[in-house]
Amino acid sequence: MxxxxxxxxxxxxxxxxxxxxxxxxxxxxxxxxxxxxxxxxxxxxxxxxxxxxxxxxxxLANYQDLLTDPAWWEAVRNSVVFAVLTTIGSVALGTAMAVLFTRTDLPARRFFSSALLVPVIIPGLPLLLGWTAMYAPAGYVTRWIDEHTPLPIFWDLYSVPGMALVSIGIAAPVVYLLARGALASQDASLEMAARSAGASPLRTLRTVTIPLVRPALLNSSMIVFALSLEVLGLPLILGTSNDIQFVSTYLYDNWLNVVPSQQGLVSAGAVVLLATVTVLLLIRNRLTGDVARFHTVGGKTTSAATVKLGGARWPLFAATAAYFTAVIVIPLGGLLLTAFTTILTPSIDPWTVLSxxxxxxxxxxxxxxxxxxxxxxxxxxxxxxxxxxxxxxxxxxxxxxxxxxxxxxxxxxxxxxxxxxxxxxxxxxxxxxxxxxxxxxxxxxxxxxxxxxxxxxxxxxxxxxxxxxxxxxxxxxxxxxxxxxxxxxxxxxxxxxxxxxxxxxxxxxxxxxxxxxxxxxxxxxxxxxxxxxxxxxxxxxxxxxxxxxxxxxxxxxxxxxxxxxxxxxxxxxx
Amino acid sequence: MPDLQISGLTKAFDDNVALDDVAIHGKDGELLTLLGPSGCGKSTTLWSIAGLHDPDRGRISVGDAVLFDREQGIDLPPEARECGVVFQSYAVWPNMTVADNVGYPLKLRRVKGAERADRVREVLDLVELGDLAERYPHQLSGGQQQRVALGRALAFPPRLLLLDEPFSNLDAKLRERARTWLRDLQREIGITTVFVAHDQDEALSMSDRIVVMDHGVVRQVGTPEEIYDAPADLFVADFIGTINLLEGHVLRPNRTHVEVAVPGISDPLLAAPTQPLAADAPVTLAVRPETIVIDPAPDQAGLNRVDATVVDRSYLGDHVRYRLQAGSVTLTVQTSQTIVGSTVALGLPIDRTLAYAGGGDRG
CATH class of the missing domain: 1.10.3720.10 (MetI-like)
Incomplete structure (x- = not known):
């Protein structure tokens, strides 16, 4: 050197x-x-x-007790029906939102695309309380409609389909996020190729765009289904009054409220639940590959290949706005009103009882x-x-x-x-x-x-x-x-x-x-x-x-x- | 500076042999280039020297220090091998200043205070980054980042300098300058250097010697001139530069040259054999485009004469490349002359027409 x-x-x-x-x-x-x-x-x-x-x-007596308990099977039935309804509803709704907000000229789609994520961002339980305060049979909105309009009350939150309705409102944004990610990462030239080959925008959507996000939809269905099977707060709050048991509440009650506590039985139930969810997620990994798990959310929303909605533009806007109001604005309002008033009922002007x-x-x-x-x-x-x-x-x-x-x-x-x-x-x-x-x-x-x-x-x-x-x-x-x-x-x-x-x-x-x-x-x-x-x-x-x-x-x-x-x-x- | 000795280096991934009994001897202070197509094993060799790959068998030593020997159970971790490595991606740490990047190997060896600062300054001057010591990597150009990486590799004097395609992220103009600069620097400090390249121009212009590899096997080791002018086999001939390959069979073997019949060309061609060839053996002739003479004088000796017609002409500034048809054979010829008319007489120099055993299969 x-x-x-x-x-x-x-x-x-x-x-x-x-x-x-x-x-x-x-x-x-x-x-x-x-x-x-x-x-x-x-x-x-x-x-x-x-x-x-x-x-x-x-x-093996714990397993025997569990599998011969009619209440367990009733709970399994309720949980499965609930999970199926939630999955179907949230996948349909979440996909529709993703397509509407990333591929069409819907007015204010930028605002909605982030505003509808509120249920993912804020804790689930307070939002659920808001829903209950407004839409339960004795809730503010339910009673107001009953007293002031001739409209029928078609929902009952204290039923399995009613609970699924609430759950869809919370799960749809999750599906929306995954579907949006898949749509955003999709090469826009694939759609342009279909367009230049002579396909109409809607046909392109149907034959190219949606089939390509199918893996993302399958992935999110499995996630939503597995999460719905184990959900605890929702059935505890909404199911108790009609004595509707889910797997989770069955385990909860047998541990905390039954005397003497059935700890062996509950442990057996937990093992069964764990095995089921594990198998579901293993299937999902097999189907979608490990990559999906690490999917990063929040890719750029491409404005390319926009589908012109034409006459449907404003009606769809109205529907989206109504959904946003019903699912997010009103429940959040319900939460705030319940917290800030001494009593919340349609017969008393809430502004007079602020506290x-x-x-x-x-x-x-x-x-x-x-x-x-x-x-x-x-x-x-x-x-x-x-x-x-x-x-x-x-x-x-x-x-x-x-x-x-x-x-x-x-x-x-x-x-x-x-x-x-x-x-x-x-x-x-x-x-x-x-x-x-x-x-x-x-x-x-x-x-x-x-x-x-x-x-x-x-x-x-x-x-x-x-x-x-x-x-x-x-x-x-x-x-x-x-x-x-x-x-x-x-x-x-x-x-x-x-x-x-x-x-x-x-x-x-x-x-x-x-x-x-x-x-x-x-x-x-x-x-x-x-x-x-x-x-x-x-x-x-x-x-x-x-x-x-x-x-x-x-x-x-x-x-x-x-x-x-x-x-x-x-x-x-x- | 000590020699680098590699012997019997073997590595297989599943059934895929990445290195097959590789032996390389790098002489003290020389710049040795590993060259070959992607997947030939050049990078695996480099990583094995650095300790970042784990060969199955073999031995690697630098001077007296054994870095790896499977039989003796020696496998020094990368940090103990004292190899300065410059990565293709540079791998300059974005959270540290230029001086901190270069000072890192010294810090790890407890070189402290003024001594460290002096050495960092000295190395930064060496790689011409003295003014940029307090900059962060994102404030530097690609070429400057590369010099930071080089400075870091040299900061604590390594036994060997290992470079993994360091110029592949630079644009063409910068690349040429960086080559000359690096070559001068390497000579100045006289460090034994192993360089991985897939660009043959890079390899030819910089190296003291080149190791041509393919499918985990060393095909030829030699100076750039030897590799270019006397390729050891058809793979090397075809891989380095452009070459015309003509298949045929031996008519008459001879000690100094063989007579070869090439289908499509009426007269037999004379060629220099690269190995003993028997009569009737299939051979492939290899001729570089720039060695072919256009319109040779009638009395010029040592040429195979062939008539050809011009098919196509590409103008490349300082030279012209012609595609010519001789009989049913297509030849590429490179020249600074202009061919007038559509037919031309060509001269293929006999001693630059090399005959290799075997047909077109260059495995």
């Missing part, structure tokens, strides 16, 4: 642990948290006594106020820890030569297949076995860990595309520069992935703030969370303060998403 100064010399720094040890530790920790808790549920379902009691033996007493109650009542601080703590601390865990696990799964990395790739998306109730029960039994003192459950860690594991797949699906878009040469360059695996991860990957971790944190925060299913089995006095408090007290008849709590939850969500969008460009996704 002809360099002027002396060449540098130095010894290479090494990480504290060899790469393979770090990788094994992360892998084992991840699998124990994600897959591990399933083992105690299966065990509990096959054991004759609850696991916290001494004795007991291996038995903030419900909010006062939320502040004063220890259960309400504790729910807020608990949920916020879980969302912030749990969201942050889960984000770091997701980043580390995703890097082991995708950016290492670790032998078992593929197993981690599957494990990380599996929580999406796990119904929230099953997650809750899985952690309940895990804590029973590992922590007989109950210290973990008595702290927020119990619910926090369950929520975090449940949200893992969501955070991962936001994080992974960012990781994949970072060229592997970036970490290879660090390796050849002299960094061992962990140093390369720390000094290069983690730094470059900060924005992705920000996005992931915001989504996890929002999800964990409004999550409640797993808490059903884990909650102890002092560890209440917002969602579960709303659910329990609404059923107990305390509408006003619950709506106020819902408004607070929605407000926090919107503020955090707003900041997330500002800082990291977070977009809500399915």
């Amino acid at each position: 002809t360099a002027a100064t002396a060449l540098p010399t130095g010894r290479l720094k090494h990480s504290w642990l060899p790469a393979w040890v770090t990788q094994y530790l992360l892998w084992a920790g991840g699998l124990i948290l994600i897959v591990g808790p399933i083992i105690p549920v299966v065990w509990a379902s096959l054991w004759s006594t609850p696991l916290y009691e001494a004795g007991g033996s291996l038995t 903030t007493t419900h909010f006062q109650k939320v502040v004063d009542d220890p259960v309400f106020s504790r729910s807020i601080t608990n949920s916020l703590t879980i969302a912030i601390v749990g969201g942050a820890l889960a984000t770091v865990a997701i980043a580390a696990l995703a890097i082991v799964a995708h950016r290492s030569s670790f032998r078992h990395r593929t197993s981690l790739q599957y494990a990380m998306v599996y929580p999406r297949a796990m119904p929230g109730l099953v997650t809750g029960m899985a952690f309940f039994w895990s804590f029973v076995i590992l922590d007989p003192s109950g210290a973990i459950r008595a702290s927020l860690w119990g619910i926090g860990i369950a929520f975090a594991v449940r949200s893992l797949a969501l955070g991962y699906s936001a994080f992974y595309p960012q990781l994949a878009s970072l060229g592997e040469d970036l970490d290879r360059a660090a390796r050849t520069s002299g960094a061992d695996w962990w140093t390369a991860v720390k000094t290069v990957l983690f730094k470059l992935l900060r924005p992705a971790m920000g996005v992931s944190f915001v989504l996890l925060f929002v999800a964990m703030l409004s999550d409640y299913d797993p808490a059903v089995f884990l909650v102890t006095p002092g560890t209440e969370v917002m969602g579960l408090t709303m659910l329990k007290l609404w059923i107990a008849g305390s509408a006003g303060p619950v709506a106020a709590l819902g408004v607070i939850q929605v407000a926090i969500t919107l503020v955090v998403l707003g900041f997330g969008r500002l800082l990291f460009g977070v977009r809500p996704g399915a």
